[in-house]
Amino acid sequence: IKPSKYPPGPRWMPWFGNTFKLRMLARKYGxxxxxxxxxxQTYNSAVIGFxxxxxxxxxxxxxxxxxQALISEDLQGRPDNYFAxxxxxxxxxxxxxxxxxxxEEQRNFVVRTLKELGMGRSRxxxxxxxxxxxxIQIIDETTGPIQPxxxxxxxxxxxxWTLATGERIERHDDHLQSLLDVLKKRSTMFDIAGGLLxxxxxxxxxxxxxxxxxxxxxxNRQLISFFSNTIQKHNESYTDEVSxxxxxxxxxxxxxxxxxxxxxxxxxxxxxxxxxxxFIAGANNTSTIVDLLLIMMVNRPDIQAKVHKEIDQHSDPxxxxxxxxxxxxxAVIMEVQRYFHLAAISGPRRAIRDCQLxxxxxxxxxxxxxxLKSVHMDADYWNDPEVFRPERFLGEDGxxxxxxxxxxxxxxxxxxxxxxxxxxxxFNYFAGILQQFTVELPDGEDxxxxxx
Ligand code: HEM
Numbered sequence: 264i265k266p267s268k269y270p271p272g273p274r275w276m277p278w279f280g281n282t283f284k285l286r287m288l289a290r291k292y293g294x295x296x297x298x299x300x301x302x303x304q305t306y307n308s309a310v311i312g313f314x315x316x317x318x319x320x321x322x323x324x325x326x327x328x329x330x331q332a333l334i335s336e337d338l339q340g341r342p343d344n345y346f347a348x349x350x351x352x353x354x355x356x357x358x359x360x361x362x363x364x365x366x367e368e369q370r371n372f373v374v375r376t377l378k379e380l381g382m383g384r385s386r387x388x389x390x391x392x393x394x395x396x397x398x399i400q401i402i403d404e405t406t407g408p409i410q411p412x413x414x415x416x417x418x419x420x421x422x423x424w425t426l427a428t429g430e431r432i433e434r435h436d437d438h439l440q441s442l443l444d445v446l447k448k449r450s451t452m453f454d455i456a457g458g459l460l461x462x463x464x465x466x467x468x469x470x471x472x473x474x475x476x477x478x479x480x481x482x483n484r485q486l487i488s489f490f491s492n493t494i495q496k497h498n499e500s501y502t503d504e505v506s507x508x509x510x511x512x513x514x515x516x517x518x519x520x521x522x523x524x525x526x527x528x529x530x531x532x533x534x535x536x537x538x539x540x541x542f543i544a545g546a547n548n549t550s551t552i553v554d555l556l557l558i559m560m561v562n563r564p565d566i567q568a569k570v571h572k573e574i575d576q577h578s579d580p581x582x583x584x585x586x587x588x589x590x591x592x593x594a595v596i597m598e599v600q601r602y603f604h605l606a607a608i609s610g611p612r613r614a615i616r617d618c619q620l621x622x623x624x625x626x627x628x629x630x631x632x633x634x635l636k637s638v639h640m641d642a643d644y645w646n647d648p649e650v651f652r653p654e655r656f657l658g659e660d661g662x663x664x665x666x667x668x669x670x671x672x673x674x675x676x677x678x679x680x681x682x683x684x685x686x687x688x689x690f691n692y693f694a695g696i697l698q699q700f701t702v703e704l705p706d707g708e709d710x711x712x713x714x715x
Contacts, residue, residue, distance in 0.1 A: 268624035270312035270321055272302060280314025282462045296607040296636040299324060303637075310621040316462030318344055319629040321620070324637035326644065326668060328621050332633050333609065333674040335620070340613030341366070341677070342630045346461035349479055357536035358680070359544060359610065365528050372529075373537060374680055376513045380426050383683040388583050390425055391688055394418040395695045402696070408705035411557055415550035416443060419688055423545055426684075427538050428493050429509035438489055445482045446546055486539050494535070510538065541681070548605055549685045553692045556599050559651065560702050566653065567702065570595055574698050581694040583687040590663055592694055594656035597663075600639075600671040602651050607636040609673045635670050644668065 265275060273281050288298040299322040302311045311322045323332045332338050340362040341347065347360035355361050358369050381387045398418050402409060417439070421431050432439050460466055466474035497511045506516040514534040521527035560567040573591045574581065586593055612631040619625065640648040645655060645668075658664035672679040679685070696702075 265312070266319075266624060266626050269319075269626075270310040270621070270623040271306040271308050272312040275314045278316075279462075280316055280318075282315050285313060285315065294607065295632070296604075296634050299608075299632070299634045300637065308621075310623050312623070318342065318462065319626065320632060321623075321625055321629055322632045322634055323620065324634045326638045326641060329633045329635065329638050329670065330674060332612070332620060332631060333670070333678070335618070335675070337616055337618035337625075338612045338614055338620075338631050339676045340615040342611050342613045344461055344630075345464040349460075349464075349476075354532070356533050357540040359540045362613065362615070368528060369533070369537060370680060372514075372517060373510075373541070376510055377426065377680075377684070379507060379513070380510065382426070383687075385584075387422075387426075387684060387687060388691070390422050391691045392580070392582065392695075394421050395691055398692070399695065399699055402700065412550065412554045413443070415553050415692065416547065418692070419550045419553075420542075420546050422684070422688060423541060425509075427510045427541065428497075429512070438485075442485055442489055443546075445478065445485055446543075483539070486542070487535055490535055490538060494531070510541075544679070545681045545685065549681075549688045551605060552596070552599060552603075552685075552689050553696075555603050555605075556596065556689070556693045557696070557702050559595075559599055560697070561704050563651065564703070566595060566651075567697070570697055571701070574694055577698070581691070581698055583690050585694075586690050589694065590657060590661055591653065592690070593663055594653040596689055596693060597656045597666065597669050598651060598653040601648075601669055602639075604636040604639050604671070606671060606673075607634070609633040609635050609670070610677065612677065633673075635673070638668065638670050641668075 273284055275281060276283075285295075285298055288301055289295055292298055292301050299311060302313070302322070303309060303324050309324045309328050311324075313320050313322070323329055341360045343355060343360075348355060355365075358366070358373055361369060378384075381390070395418070398414060401414060402411075417434050420439070420443075424430070424432050460474045460476055460479075463474075467476040471477045494511060497509075497515060501512060501515050503516075506512050511534065514529070514537070517529045518527075518531065518534070521529045560570065569591055573589050577585065577588075581589070609632070612633070614625045614627050614629045614631065617624070617627050625631070642648055656663055656665055656669075672682040672685070
């Protein structure tokens with residue numbers, strides 16, 4: 264039975280709620296954001312209520328309500344469901360799917376440590392530049408067309424890996440290649456709500472492969488075995504002097520500091536799951552944005568020419584610290600994030616208490632899905648959202664404008680904690696590659712009409 268004043272939406276079926284309807288609509292409308300768009304029009308509301316198996320869900324569309332929801336203190340929790348627990352070995356661990364005091368403690372620790380390790384500072388830039396240098400060398404030495412996706416992904420992963428473990432991984436490492444394959448498969452099988460498996464956990468008994476259960480278990484197993492060697496080496500070589508050298512050492516320092524507290528959340532399992540979370544959240548998105556930027560440059564030589572013009576005014580290698588002097592480059596990066604809306608729906612939130620939104624009642628423990636695409640594609644605000652036009656992020660004086668309407672890293676206490684790293688990587692790689700090369704289509708390939 265729907266709670267009173269619950270947001271409008273489809274009628275709930277016994278047991279399954281709207282699970283099958285939502286899946287059918289997702290196939291028809293190209294994903295969850297398409298479903299929310301359809302339901303929002305059908306029920307003429309920017310707030311939509313539904314039910315996925317046992318879980319109540321609310322989708323929120325449009326800038327005003329999206330902003331309100333993302334920063335609301337009532338909505339800073341994360342769903343505690345089967346999918347969230349399965350991804351971290353059955354327990355509530357890591358940073359992404361924990362909340363309350365435990366979540367805050369872990370998130371604060373990671374943010375503080377990443378800062379100590381140089382995130383947002385020159386050390387991070389040096390790391391990125393080192394990887395960029397290698398990438399440029401590889402491109403330089405390659406004859407024939409290049410498909411940059413995997414090259415970029417390995418580069419970004421090496422930045423993350425160095426922050427986590429203090430060392431790089433070789434590009435040809437077999438473990439790394441198979442990990443990337445699982446990561447890719449995993450991201451195609453699970454939507455942000457955890458897919459069908461989350462709504463019907465019993466599927467793991469009857470359809471282990473089809474439901475994605477095996478992929479998830481396999482991914483965790485591979486990642487844990489990938490890390491176990493490094494963790495063992497860190498354990499053996501730990502001293503106070505090295506305790507601030509990387510994230511694993513810093514975590515070990517914290518485990519030791521809390522060793523007399525039997526209720527401490529700083530445990531080895533928690534450390535592994537925290538690193539896993541950083542990789543799940545950060546390994547793909549950042550390199551995909553750079554890939555999309557290059558695809559867009561190939562498809563729009565006119566925009567590439569403007570990017571080159573701005574970049575050519577800098578004789579030195581371009582670094583993140585120069586970003587404010589390159590507003591057009593920044594505007595192109597923002598437009599790619601808006602246009603391709605990589606995170607179409609923000610990370611699921613959980614109402615930590617009964618609350619109100621848009622005049623509707625949101626009961627405690629409802630999962631909240633904020634539709635970021637609806638903000639990025641809002642025709643009332645952008646006029647021509649379907650057109651790729653970086654100038655929309657530039658004011659008349661040529662400086663950046665409308666940046667508050669770009670929510671790709673979300674807002675509030677649960678906003679992306681890797682934003683500084685991701686933005687620096689994207690800027691350095693994009694500007695760095697275009698400072699050295701002009702990108703164009705291989706002979707015989709056609710421009711993608713949808714990207715014009
Ligand atoms: C272009 C690249 C990236 C995009 C578009 C992106 C976007 C997002 C979004 C939309 C969220 C959900 C926030 C919310 O629930 O309100 C998020 C969370 C998160 N991101 Fe990113 N992210 C990117 C890169 C990274 C990187 C490089 C890292 C790792 C250092 C990272 C780590 C995280 C973590 C750990 C969370 C969960 C935070 C929490 O639950 O408190 N992200 N990201």
